[in-house]
Amino acid sequence: MINVKNLSKHYGQIAAVDNINFEVNAGEIFGFIGPNGAGKTTSIKLIAGILSPTNGSINICGIDMIKNPVMAKKQIGLIPDRPFLYEKLTGIEFLRFISDFYDISDDDFDQRSDEILQMFNLEDRANELIQSYSHGMKQRLIMCSALIHDPPLIIVDEPMVGLDPKAIILVKKLFKYLSSIGKTIFLSTHTLTLAEDICDRIGIINQGKLIAQGTMKELKEKVRSGEANLEELFFKLTD
Secondary structure, eight states: EEEEEEEEEEETTTTEEEEEEEHHHHHEEEEEEETTTSHHHHHHHHTTTOOOOOOEEEEEEETTTTTOOOOOOOEEEEOOOSSSOOOOOOOHHHHHHHHHHHHHHHHHHHHHHHHHHHHHOOOGGGTSSSGOOOOOHHHHHHHHHHHTTTSSSEEEEEETTOOHHHHHHHHHHHEEEHHHHTOEEEEESSSSSHHHHSSSEEEETTTTEEEEOOOOOHHHHHTTOOTHHHHHHHHHOOO
């Protein structure tokens, strides 16, 4: 689903991402964690095709992101940490705008938008201007827009920012459900309890390098700490 080989991004002499390698399988929830400035967001922008790498390759669903970026991007639903919305549109108008990029027919759009808006409890606010939405509602609308074209891969950067406890539970259940039907989730988060709770495998990046990856069991074996939780493992590995 995601295959990253020797991926680097340099800004002058600074390596924001430094020769990282990993694979994420179909139906897997892969957590991507690291300290501030470690290279998480740069890695996400590279994988999503927003930035071009200095070196290396990115393969999405068997499609080379560098050679065929448009087709590769169509496989992705991106939920960024700082979403941009056209606030003079209504919620449903914004979803229609996004769906046009993916050539979704009117009939498919009507069905998909109804389902997704209900899923995120936004159906009653769909015809209101986005500028009237709370931060949490805007975050949920961005999630709707990322799923409107039914992508096989969802890339998420800090999904729980601004969400209330009820919405957090909803999103966790949604990610687990999507994984159960074969969707792949690439999840970057500072919320280590979330990563430990829902991720099948976890990668830890520090100073641009992928210093560890694996299941919780494999990470515990790496630091020889069988009883540690992810927070303890994280500090041992990044210190």
